[in-house]
Amino acid sequence: MSGIVLLLIVLGLGALAFILARGKALSSVGGDQRALHSRPHYYGFSASILTIAPAVALMVVWGFGQSTLVQSSVAELIPASAIAEGQTVGLLMGDVQRIANGLDTAVAEGALSSDAAATLSTGADDIRGILGSVGVALGADVDPAILKAAQSYRAMQSSGATLRMIAVIGVALLGLTYGFMQTSATYRARNSVERSMRWTLIAAASVAVFTTLGIVFSVIFNTIEFFQLYPAKDFFLSLTWSPSFGGGSELGVFPLLWGTLYISLIALMVAVPTGLFSAIYLSEYASPKVRAFAKPLLEVLAGIPTIVYGLFALLTVGPLLVNVFGDGGILGVNWMQGGTAVMTAGLVMGIMLIPFVSSLSDDIINAVPQALRDGSLGLGATPSETIRQVVIPAALPGIVGAILLAASRAIGETMIVVLGAGAAARLSMNPFDAMTTVTAKIVSQLTGDADFASPEALVAFALAMTLFVITLGLNVIALGIVRKYREQYE
Amino acid sequence: MDDLRYMEMPVDQDTKISASNVQIYYGDNQAIKDVNVEIADKTVTAFIGPSGCGKSTFLRCLNRMNDTIDICRVEGTIKIDGDDIYDNAVDPVQLRAKVGMVFQKPNPFPKSIYDNVAYGPKVHGLAKSKADLDVIVEKALRRGAIWDEVKDRLHAPGTGLSGGQQQRLCIARAVATEPEVLLMDEPCSALDPIATAQVEELIDELRQSYSLVIVTHSMQQAARVSQRTAFFHLGNLVEFGDTSQIFTNPQDSRTESYITGRIG
Ligand SMILES: Nc1ncnc2c1ncn2[C@@H]1O[C@H](COP(=O)(O)OP(=O)(O)OP(=O)(O)O)[C@@H](O)[C@H]1O
Ligand SMILES: [Mg+2]
Numbered sequence A: 001m002s003g004i005v006l007l008l009i010v011l012g013l014g015a016l017a018f019i020l021a022r023g024k025a026l027s028s029v030g031g032d033q034r035a036l037h038s039r040p041h042y043y044g045f046s047a048s049i050l051t052i053a054p055a056v057a058l059m060v061v062w063g064f065g066q067s068t069l070v071q072s073s074v075a076e077l078i079p080a081s082a083i084a085e086g087q088t089v090g091l092l093m094g095d096v097q098r099i100a101n102g103l104d105t106a107v108a109e110g111a112l113s114s115d116a117a118a119t120l121s122t123g124a125d126d127i128r129g130i131l132g133s134v135g136v137a138l139g140a141d142v143d144p145a146i147l148k149a150a151q152s153y154r155a156m157q158s159s160g161a162t163l164r165m166i167a168v169i170g171v172a173l174l175g176l177t178y179g180f181m182q183t184s185a186t187y188r189a190r191n192s193v194e195r196s197m198r199w200t201l202i203a204a205a206s207v208a209v210f211t212t213l214g215i216v217f218s219v220i221f222n223t224i225e226f227f228q229l230y231p232a233k234d235f236f237l238s239l240t241w242s243p244s245f246g247g248g249s250e251l252g253v254f255p256l257l258w259g260t261l262y263i264s265l266i267a268l269m270v271a272v273p274t275g276l277f278s279a280i281y282l283s284e285y286a287s288p289k290v291r292a293f294a295k296p297l298l299e300v301l302a303g304i305p306t307i308v309y310g311l312f313a314l315l316t317v318g319p320l321l322v323n324v325f326g327d328g329g330i331l332g333v334n335w336m337q338g339g340t341a342v343m344t345a346g347l348v349m350g351i352m353l354i355p356f357v358s359s360l361s362d363d364i365i366n367a368v369p370q371a372l373r374d375g376s377l378g379l380g381a382t383p384s385e386t387i388r389q390v391v392i393p394a395a396l397p398g399i400v401g402a403i404l405l406a407a408s409r410a411i412g413e414t415m416i417v418v419l420g421a422g423a424a425a426r427l428s429m430n431p432f433d434a435m436t437t438v439t440a441k442i443v444s445q446l447t448g449d450a451d452f453a454s455p456e457a458l459v460a461f462a463l464a465m466t467l468f469v470i471t472l473g474l475n476v477i478a479l480g481i482v483r484k485y486r487e488q489y490e
Numbered sequence B: 001m002d003d004l005r006y007m008e009m010p011v012d013q014d015t016k017i018s019a020s021n022v023q024i025y026y027g028d029n030q031a032i033k034d035v036n037v038e039i040a041d042k043t044v045t046a047f048i049g050p051s052g053c054g055k056s057t058f059l060r061c062l063n064r065m066n067d068t069i070d071i072c073r074v075e076g077t078i079k080i081d082g083d084d085i086y087d088n089a090v091d092p093v094q095l096r097a098k099v100g101m102v103f104q105k106p107n108p109f110p111k112s113i114y115d116n117v118a119y120g121p122k123v124h125g126l127a128k129s130k131a132d133l134d135v136i137v138e139k140a141l142r143r144g145a146i147w148d149e150v151k152d153r154l155h156a157p158g159t160g161l162s163g164g165q166q167q168r169l170c171i172a173r174a175v176a177t178e179p180e181v182l183l184m185d186e187p188c189s190a191l192d193p194i195a196t197a198q199v200e201e202l203i204d205e206l207r208q209s210y211s212l213v214i215v216t217h218s219m220q221q222a223a224r225v226s227q228r229t230a231f232f233h234l235g236n237l238v239e240f241g242d243t244s245q246i247f248t249n250p251q252d253s254r255t256e257s258y259i260t261g262r263i264g
Helices: A003-028 A040-077 A089-109 A114-119 A127-133 A144-182 A189-229 A232-237 A254-285 A288-303 A306-325 A342-367 A370-378 A383-412 A415-420 A438-446 A455-489 B055-061 B092-098 B113-123 B130-143 B163-176 B193-206 B219-225 B243-248 B253-259
Strands: B015-026 B029-040 B044-048 B072-080 B099-102 B181-185 B211-215 B228-233 B236-242
Touching (some): A003 A144, A040 A089, A040 A144, A089 A114, A089 A127, A114 A144, A254 A342, A254 A438, A342 A383, A342 A415, A370 A383, A370 B163, A383 B113, A415 A438, B015 B055, B029 B055, B029 B211, B029 B228, B044 B055, B055 B072, B055 B211, B099 B163, B113 B163, B130 B163, B163 B181, B193 B211, B228 B243, B228 B253, B236 B243, B236 B253
Parallel strands (some): B044 B211, B044 B228, B099 B181, B181 B211
Antiparallel strands (some): B015 B072
16 A cells, blocks of 8 residues: 555544544533633644644654665675675665566556566566566666565565554554543643644754754765865865876865855955945835836846856857957957956856845845934935935945855855856966866766765865855854844844 | 913014915825914924824925925925025925934934034034034034033944933934024923923023924923924814913814813
8 A cells, every 4th residue: 555545544534533522522511612621623633633643753754764674684685696796785775676666667567467576587587578668677687686685675565564554544543542532621722732833843944954964964974084085284275176086186175265266256346336236226216116116127137047147158258258358359458268267257146146235235225214314314414425324334234244145155156157267277366267166166076977985076075065164154144244233223 | 281381482583484385295195284384583383283183294394304205295385584495496405404303213323422413514514623523513412411421432322322312412413513493303202201301401492593393292391392382283284373372372172172182
């Protein structure tokens, strides 16, 4: 029986619990609602939560537990002789699962009877052919040991499923009985529903927290592994980045950080003035009509996928800059060799960040109380004096926060730099040189046929960690500033 | 109301502000209907009336603060010293330097006490040197009756003062630009009795040099500080005259009901 059906049964039991408990509560007071501690439907919810929640929790836990258990007991069935040179049990388990799933599909599509699937043997049947006919392609003929393992895998899974069904329905029934029994006029059903509500919300919040922690830990472990293969001192202090998968790489983070910071700096030099001025215009000068039209328009920029900006950098901005600064360009200088350059990526990234800066600053400027503007205008200051001397200073901490958030986006940006900045890790002051960034190198170290255990691939995690620490730091500072600023006026 | 101490004082000053046939609209909604009023120089004029009757609206249009509200429209003529302030040739910025305003809620800038007061003089270039500015700031703070409390912490933030101190700081800030008219919209509504008394004393003092208009909800306050009183009701100026006459011998039954507390 599939999980969905089981879930539906549990939900059905939950509905039943609702009806029963609500009825019992009402009848216990002869239909007089006011004699109940809580309104009748709370009794219903309380009982159905008791029915559903433990059963569903068991179902989920069982799902994980069963698959690990089955995996490990099946792995023991594979004889050491079946493990070929250069292979691992883990890889073979992948085959086992594929075959088991293939057999499932074959049975479902009627290509095999379920008895036949259980008794199939490599000598007598063309397993590769059978599975191929239902769309499961196997690379080679099936080893008899693997087939046996797959068959016992199926058997264990199916008996596990039956057991699970019995256990889950049992728990649901127990919950239903308990919920029904405890229903009485004085039972505090409302409080119990509120409590469950709280736990549901806590669970939702924990998902985000634990996922973040999970990501961080996985990056940390891989980083540690990298530093065991490659000295941390060289990583942080070496001025050269030249990975070679043949060995003898130099993996200094510095040229990459330099590219990242240089590009981010140019991006911020574009985005901060433009974004800030447009925020000031929108919040202080624009009539409501213009504002209603311009603000959403500006925010559309924020919705454009960064890959589109990347294309824009590669195909439009890069060639344009070469026409101006390149060999034979309008200025007659030869500063720029190719379209990909720090300047190209920086300009485009700056454009991408404009709506980010402007919409945050706009919110912050709007939060400055009108009374301050009135006070300044009432003293005979002009609107621009008011903005310069009262509004902006009052909003400054928030604006700084917005800029830091923009900076952390710039540092983490990938697509634009992959397409616009080039691939050469270089330490140069010339903004028209191609350089590369931490993010772009993370991509290039992990794509391709890299061996995941080599320092050349693992360095990606150390790079990611470096980036993470930088942006985390910026975000913490920025949020702190923004929060402090909010308190000021609330 | 036996504690009213009327200020018997001849009102024979020159007219400073004269408004005729003023209509003010917020969109389609008329907030002020056909108001004619003459406000004398070196006098305190009180605007009283029930909430929502348009006191603030009228007050704000005397220094064109209503310009900042998009939907607000003013008709009629308002003259200060004989010049129409709604004339196209008039720059509201210059006007507001001449006609200062103190608001209901204290609104010090998030700057130091010193910079709050120095703000107006700096904007208008009243001080030639730092020393000049120091003198102006001190004088304004003294006139705002707050100098003694803040002289040791001029560079502390103005927002860190108590509500009453903040309001006096705002008055000092307004006085520092040397306006000719000072408009005050319920300047004491956020203050305790002691701070109120200080501000009232201050108003009485400022009367020597300025024309003051004050909006208040307190009959006692109007009676204590003003020489002339205007009673507004539903956007109309119902009665305008010497304070003593309005409070002892109102001509209009609505005025009488209001000051004796029957409408409001
Ligand atoms: N910004 C605005 N937009 C639209 N209508 C407004 C605005 N300001 C005031 N009004 C309307 O104008 C009328 C007069 O308001 P005003 O603030 O002048 O009253 P008030 O006499 O000062 O009242 P209070 O004593 O409560 O301060 C009210 O009906 C109010 O709803
Ligand atoms: Mg008002």
